[in-house]
Amino acid sequence: MAKGENIFKRKDGRWEARYIKGYEVSGKIKYGFCYGRTYREAKEKVTKCKAALANGAPLVTSNSRHRFSFYCDEWLRLRKPRIKEATYIKYNTILERHIKPKLGVCFPLGFTTALIDEFTRELLFEGELAPKTVHDILVVLHGILKYMVGVFPGTFPAVEVNYPKVGKKEMRVLSREEQKRFMEYLMKDMDECKFGVLLALFTGMRIGELCALRWENISLTERAIRIAATLQRLKDTEAVGSTKTRIVVGTPKSDTSVRLIPMTDFAFELCERMNPKSTAAYVLTGTKEYMEPRTLQYRMEKYTHDCELEGIHCHTLRHTFATRAIEVGFEIKSLSEILGHATTAITLDRYVHSSMELKRDNMNKLTAAGL
Structure with missing residues (x-):
């Protein structure tokens, strides 16, 4: 640092240049600050600021003192x-x-x-x-x-954000044999919660959507389920203390998540069997009291443990539904809308898992081509 320049290197490696920006009413000096990656850069900036002050021009660093x-x-x-x-x-x-x-x-x-x-x-x-x-x-x-x-128009540095490579994680999907075993377990001594899990498997709805589902959203005349809400436990930003949470029932994940899902004949028959006491009742409980996602996950752990199924959670049902749909030749646009996706690309990339059985069937089709 040259004498009188007031330019020095900071602990974070940058150079800071200080100059007299003005004076308060009391006569106290008001300093301005410029920063650079090198001594020369900081000096060039402070020189421009001093020149601007001398000419009465506005300073480009007026907001730079905020962290x-x-x-x-x-x-x-x-x-x-x-x-x-x-x-x-x-x-x-x-x-x-x-x-x-x-x-x-x-x-x-x-x-x-x-x-x-x-x-x-x-x-x-x-x-x-x-x-x-x-x-x-x-x-x-x-x-x-x-x-x-x-x-900072014209002055903010060009910064590139280099994202780490995220490997594609293969999602667990129930095989047909596992699916059959799981369904048989759920239908034995079926209660409201087991029924709800079956409904998720038959429709591909998300866990929050299932927890928020009421019987008034199920139309037996139209044989369809309307997804219009989701239930989540979120951090309470208004409460004192970072550990406070609260249940929030709100609109689904996106506009496309508000949708009407047609029921299969089997799902329709199960809905008829349940015979709810009130249309205002939640599907998972049969009462006006909700079941939160965490509780449902605990129930799923018990169910899958009883069936000797490993690596299964609520979202597995959604992936399994999408995979079965593709296996039977489901039209991809319709499947995307039933899942509540914004584009078919999301459906294909994240939710469709081709089984070995389906791969083998498709490979056998090459016989017609002489392969």
């Missing part, structure tokens, strides 16, 4: 009216647990691709987070960085 955590909060505040409560809680958790503790003290104009890469490395190897979890964190960070470009 990154400030802009994280602003980004989330602006997003809140446009996203679902569950999404807001997810974003807030990512900010508070991962982004703000590691990047919150940084100054926005000092962000670099190398800084983001180091942040990613720490999440993966020091935090030992799964690549999918790190990917979700970086998606939120990327959204904030895009917001920052608008806050």
Whole structure:
């Protein structure tokens, strides 16, 4: 640092240049700050700011004194009216647990691709987070960085976010023999909860949608089930203490998740057998009291343990339904709408699992081609 320049290297590796921005009424000096990755960059910025002050031009660094955590909060505040409560809680958790503790003290104009890469490395190897979890964190960070470009037009550095490779996890699907065994178990001494699990297997509905399903949403005349709500246990952002949660019954995951699912003949017969006392009753309980997803998961653990089935949970039923549908030649657009997906690509990529039996049948078709 040259004498009188007021430019020095910080502990985080960046260079900081300070200049007199003005004076308060009391006569106290108001300083301005510029930051750079090198001494020369910081000096060039501070020189421009001094020249702008001398010419009466506006300073481009007027917002740069806020730390990154400030802009994280602003980004989330602006997003809140446009996203679902569950999404807001997810974003807030990512900010508070991962982004703000590691990047919150940084100054926005000092962000670099190398800084983001180091942040990613720490999440993966020091935090030992799964690549999918790190990917979700970086998606939120990327959204904030895009917001920052608008806050600092022309001055925010070009930063690249390099996402970790997320391996495709093969989802567990019930084989036909396992499915038959599981159905026979559920139909023996069938109660409301077992009936609901069967209904999920026959329709592919999500666990939250099943927990929120009431008998008023099942039409025996139309032989169809209307999915119009989902039930979740979410973090209570209004309560004191981070461990507080509450049950929220709201609209489904997306607009396409609000749908009408036709029933198979078997599902229709089961619905007729249940004979609910009230249309306002929840399907899983037969009363006006709901069953939350966590309780249903515990029930599923018992059911699958009794059937000697391993690696099975509620979402397995959804994947099994989609796979059986493809095996019998289900039209993909119809299947996508029944599952509540926005596109058929999601259905094919995530929810369709070709069995060895189906692969063998398709390979045998090549006989006609002389192979």
